[in-house]
Amino acid sequence: MEIQPFISNGNWNVKIKKGNRVVTLHSIDPYQEARRITEHFNTSFGYVLVAGMGLGYLVEYLIKNTNYNVVVFEHTKEIIELAKEKRGLDKILFSSRLKIFHNENDLFDFLDENFIKEFNFYINRQYASLFPEIYQSFAGHITAYLSRKHINQSTLKRFQKVWLRNIVKNSFFYFDLPGIVDITHNFTGKPAVIVGAGPSLMNNIEVLKELQDNVIIISTDTAYLQLVKSSIMPDFIVSVDPQEKNSLYVTGVFTMNYPFLVIDSAVSFLTLVNYPPDRIIIYDTIFPLYEILSRFWGSKGKLKCGGSVSTTAFDLARFFGCNPVIFVGQDLAFSSFKTHSSLNLLESIFLYKTDRFKNFETYNSKILVGADRIEIKGNTTSVVITDRKFLTFLDWFKREIKQTSSAVINATEGGAYIDGCIHMPLKDVIYKYGIDKKLDKHIEIRKNDLIQNREAFIKFLKEVFDLVDYLIPFAGRSLDVSMDLLANFEKIKNLAPVFNKMGEFDKILLDVLKSRKEVGRFIELTMQNVIEKILSRGEEDKLTEELISTWVDFYREAKEGLFYIRHILKKRIRLEERN
Template sequence: MNYYLQNINLLKNKDPELATRLEDLSFSKGKIFISEDLSMKDEDCDVLVIFGFGNGSQVKEAIKHASKKTLVLVIDHDIANFKNILTLYDLKDIFNHERVSLAIGEEPLKATRIRMENYFQVITIKDIIVIDLYKNQVNPAYYQEIIKHLNESINASLQNIATMSEFASLWEKNILANISYLVLNPGLNLLKDSFKDFPAIIVSAGPSLDKNVGLLSEAKNKSLIICVDTALKTLLAHNIKPEIVVSIDPKEENFKHYQGSGIEGITLITEPVVSSQIFSLFKENLIFITSYGHPLMMWIEDIIGSKGTFPVGGSVATTAFSIARELGNNPIIFIGQDLSYSKDGVYSKNTFYMDNWINSMDKFLTLETITRNYLQEYNLIYVKGNYEEKVLTNSQMASWAKWFSHQFKNTKSLCINATEGGAKIENCVTMSLKEAINNYCQQIQDPKNILQDLHRRYKTPDIDNLIKKIKKVSDDYLLAEYYAQQAIETTKRLEKTSQNLLSQKDNFSQRELNLLQHINMLYGELKVMENVLMISRWHLDPLLIKLNSIRDSSLGGQIEIYNLFFQKILSISQNINSQFLKATEILQNIVVINENLT
């Protein structure tokens, strides 16, 4: 029996891009390589990577044995062989499985980092297990490159987890403080393809922006000017108002990019984690919300509807690019995207950061000294320049350049780097802004009217239902708080009455075993509280990594592990419940206002 039509139709739902590549490919008449290594063990890991698709039986085994949280990522360099496999085997169990991702015939970065980012939104994986069905005998260079990118993904994940540990509470606080703006404003998904084949100019705040910012006036209404928040004051100082400003940073100081600026008529596209001061400043303007996978925001979106998610790349400029791509802009033109340091400094003039540095200057502290001191905080590297042979950058900006390069390669729109300096970004066309405007910015549109029209189409969700759901999950957190308090009190009793905290399990007294059993029962009650664990996942992931590293099986070690866990649950529950209460009051006020208007 030929299973090709069944399999290709299933693939069109699971992975349309792979299905398209397969349909464009002729059937191979070569030998089909199938590994029969089925030696699998139960695996409890975040990502299980399989090198080689084989006949699919290995993947089915992986699904059967891997835990419910595990992403099964199948990577195979040979798309022609895979197409032949589709004719021979019924693969519906694989193609219908939500935890299976198929990277067939893809470049290593896309097959690894990009696929994991698309699946997890934000990578917080702690471990990856690789099963090599090819046993390093087939295309070893390709799979060695895959291993390199898997290691980079683990490193990025550890950085993400560290960031979560620092900012998780602030993100939650800001999301709930901004709840009124989340329900009263549409998501970015409402803007999908709204500027199809209309040019976009993304303005970043690199020092080269000072060279060509004045030309933007020639592109007004001939392009959609999207400005990162850092560059807003520079544009306004040149009497240029962008149509859109993008903001994603949760820190309070980010508000200073807007202070004293004339923002009237500028549309804000932002993530819900930014300071409520920024939302308040734009309350008379158009606002569109986007989401990047924060667990609390995902829970809210399940109730009020999706706002739209896309690859963010880790910076406000990468986010701006993803927005332009979502809007259908073509071409997408960059200026001020230096991704490097220069003799002119780190930022363009008039930005908050540059103004701050200038204000701190005196006869002993020059701008050159301030810049040098700033650069000494980073591990600097040389990379190829856009116009120069090499330029100074750091590893973070170099990673953004790689991200852009990969995204450009997989973007239908023409990508143009009109940055007059900075680091070289591959897979785009380099030209001056003057050339880009003359060649591509000739069509006249009124972006402001388009944005206003789309914003008016938004229908406010059922706020009463959201209030009800928040009250319900708040009750869950109150119960979690109660369980945590009970467990903490029990661990204190256990610690106080124990004869020997260094004793091992076999030597625990009956009283110690009973108290541990009670603590474990409370732990079990918390483990089934799905909403609490899901919403607070970014709080708990860093802690769980720490707990997994503790190898002390003594009574004192067990008490330490339980104490750390329950203290965290207690802190999370107390903090978020006070914020849920404020969010409920905000939403109830909206309901009252709406009732008075009707």
């Protein structure tokens, strides 16, 4: 790479030659360019992240003319030194509002440590063109970082009613099932293998089969079928997804000896019904409603979740104090252009539905086309393709591995490079860490007896049911009034009586929410979308049809949500009475 500074239109600029390519980093008027870029930033964000500093015109403009804090990622120190030499930017570069990083891991650590979740992002297009292997990859990582919050919000919206239903239905089992805190074991200091369902899993199957008696095997639910078909019986399965179809991963596999199933307390009711109850262990879900209700059955213990079942499986190994913790099948990428290992139940179901027009290759291609194709460093290859979702998992592992005292080894023979891991083949792990002897695996589980607490809980559910039943007619009347107002917006002259009628429900609902926090948790879960919509509107001093439509949506969602709550509470109370 050759760097050639020159003066153009009275301003320093620089040409960079790399191979047969030559690019100029700045425009003819770099100050005007910097001002124009800044105009597009969101002023509500306190930070600007600049990828590719060049000679520092944008950074200088931001420090001198705005209140933004500036974070710079510049891969070569040579450019920084050139900016100091030619443009005399020493004072700017030592500003307390400026942080410069040459290593992206250090940059992400800074963002995490300072809880910076939102910022304006600008990437120098010339850098992205000249150094795509660095800056396009970096842009993907930034996108994943910014997507964390959005993905969490999207997950909440998608599953809020599912979680509510599952918690209410599953509460039938909470009083009897043990939690991870009830486990006594001898796993501390012993090796554990976390088995994911990544496309490369089959590369490790034969070695894992020989190794199974020498380690604690913690399988994700998605990998369980593959292990059973390969004559490998895990010690534990971990399941976190609340959807009913996810129960098939564990209940659709039949075997003589069932592993312990460690599950999020908000998983599908079908899992709890169809898996042997003496092999189920639960842990506390992060869902706020569960946290309030758990006073009736007590804490089951907590496990972290980074959005993927593998992250929770990893935390279970840490909970046991296992050392080392070894990953296999943890691709976090589309290895060999596939999404999962063969014999994954998801793929098995799809294969059953395939024909010559909709074959398995078409399915994988559709997934890849729909995903963000982001190139990152590979584990066994220089580059692999991943997407934003996988990048959020990688980011979680990076942060958590840093806080883990045990050795963490990535023995996945494919997929993404996981920062913080020791990377080596599974065969080499056996010899280096002396995993060649059969383990004595001992586990005992304490039983629970919470009959009195169960009775108090059912009494509480009946009280919530009565309150919800009381609220429904008021929500219905307010909905009717708001719909009439919308239909006759131009004709109604005296709005006071209309607002009074609509306000009846608002007042009663607020009184209930203030006096019964638990009821509020039930209701807000069924109204999350419209509440967010209302809050996003801000204050308005003019009555418009759009505003009235928002009220209609509010009362409609309130009415439907209350009916939904009453329905699931009624079914849960009846279940208790029948048993």
